[in-house]
Amino acid sequence: MISINVNGNTHQVNSDPSVPLLYVLRDDLKLNGAKYGCGLGQCGACTVLVDNRAAFACLLPVGAVANRKVTTLEGLGTIEKPSPLQQAFIEEQAAQCGFCIPGMIMRAQALLLEKPAPNEAEIRNHMSANLCRCGTHMRILAAVRRASQQPT
């Protein structure tokens, strides 16, 4: 059994410690926010926070996060009460197919936790690890800009 802390709750999971965190989140904890995109750390669809920093959950063995704080999209807000960052994504209509959006939001969340008012270059540089195949990057950037002007 491995004990992990996700979104403030402690879970005991019965998993081989080398299994990537992403599978445990989706298959065992039924937290389906983080997505499986490429499995190679190239696209960022699986991005979650580990101790408030962005990490690819597809390349992070669950045994490596045993004593650390994991935050997924589900930890930010709910449909009724979205977080300011999620609200900004809604207002900018940043999603097209939506597959990359949970990863985009978590990547942006890491930036805003570190730097609440990033400049354009910092936003673009930070977000460059995540890809969107629909091409909504301009709206995603607009959402991050919008969120960076208010408390997260």
Add this chain to the structure above:
Amino acid sequence: MRKALVVAIVIVIAAAAGFLAYSWHPEIPAVARTSPDQFDKALVARGAELSSLGNCQSCHTRPQGPAFAGGREFATPFGEIYSTNISPDPDTGIGNWSEDAFRRALHEGVSRSGSHLYPVFPYDHFTLVSGEDVKAIYAYLMTRAPVRAEPAQNRLRFPLGFRPLLAGWKLLNFTPGRFQPAAGASEDEQAGAYLVQGLTHCGSCHTPRNLTGGKRGRELSGGEVEHWYAPALNANASSPTPWSTEQIETYLRVGFVENHGVAAGPMRDVVENIGAVDPRHARAIAAFIGKTLVPGTSTRPDAKDLLVSATAPSFWQTSAGNQTEAKTLAANDGAMLYAGACAMCHEPTGLRFSARGIPLQLSKVVAMPDPRNIIHLIVEGIEPAPTARFARMPGFASSLDDRQIASLAAYVRSRFSRGPAWQGLESHAATIRGEYMRMHR
């Protein structure tokens, strides 16, 4: 007694005066900058190639700064030194330097003003560069955009800020003189030797330095630069399988050879520069390095089998084996971390066909005697050069901690190399990851 003291003082003063006289060089008068259109176009074009081969711009440009305006910091054991402005600005650059003054700087390590230059500027190599090539580089630099920029002040340990002392360094570590071709070498090898030992100054990083920062002897037997290990390029080389000259040439131009690995860290700039010029230069360097490298490249008796085993599904069948302090680290978390974080791209059972992560039993960094490079790669990942066709390796600086990175390195070493276990992994991981996190706040 008093007489002896007086004699001693006189001797000391005479010696100091003699040293200062020896150390002294005249100023070369300032000249008006030659108009760029006065230089022959073909000469400037040749100078551009030579400047790339000499990596001039990489050192004389601060990160994101204007080209050739200097200001890049070099942390040396003797203090922090900032590269100079070599754009043709007359006040802060070299716009008022005559070609003679420029030649003296490269060949003797003396500035136009007559003061000695710090050997971070590799004039111990540049002294070999022919007068013709110096002329072309001068023409190229004088036709660049002048940038008015005063680099930061050097911060050297006392008393090294006193430049006449560098004459002593030169006495110990510097032999001026042009390149002398060796008898019996092919044309490519000659051209390669000229570049490697001279303009391209490979030994600046790949040759170990002594306590005075000099490097007499032990040429190309492995040095260091900016917390990276610059591997040996001679019989001490630790590559798992031999390098062919074709592979060396590809490595220099493209930065990626599937059976050896990637040019990362400070070598990435070098590859970008060499990749930008006529391929005959890379071929020449490869011909020369191939000769110095070949006797010792295959440190493993089973080098041939490696290429076969690298394609077989090995990971799920083997287990860690090896001895020492690193064993605990490796046994702790190493195998688990490898399986969950690395295997997907580096094992044939994963998605290696797509990511092109190299099999680690072939990797040059896993075979190196020094663990710093692999720690850099785990921490920072690898951004492929535009010419290299493989997937970007993600960095693990924020997903793994120092101890996990140390465990992973220990495991990879014990499983994929027969070299002795690496020492000091945790402290190297803390230094390299700490520095990376500071830079990426």
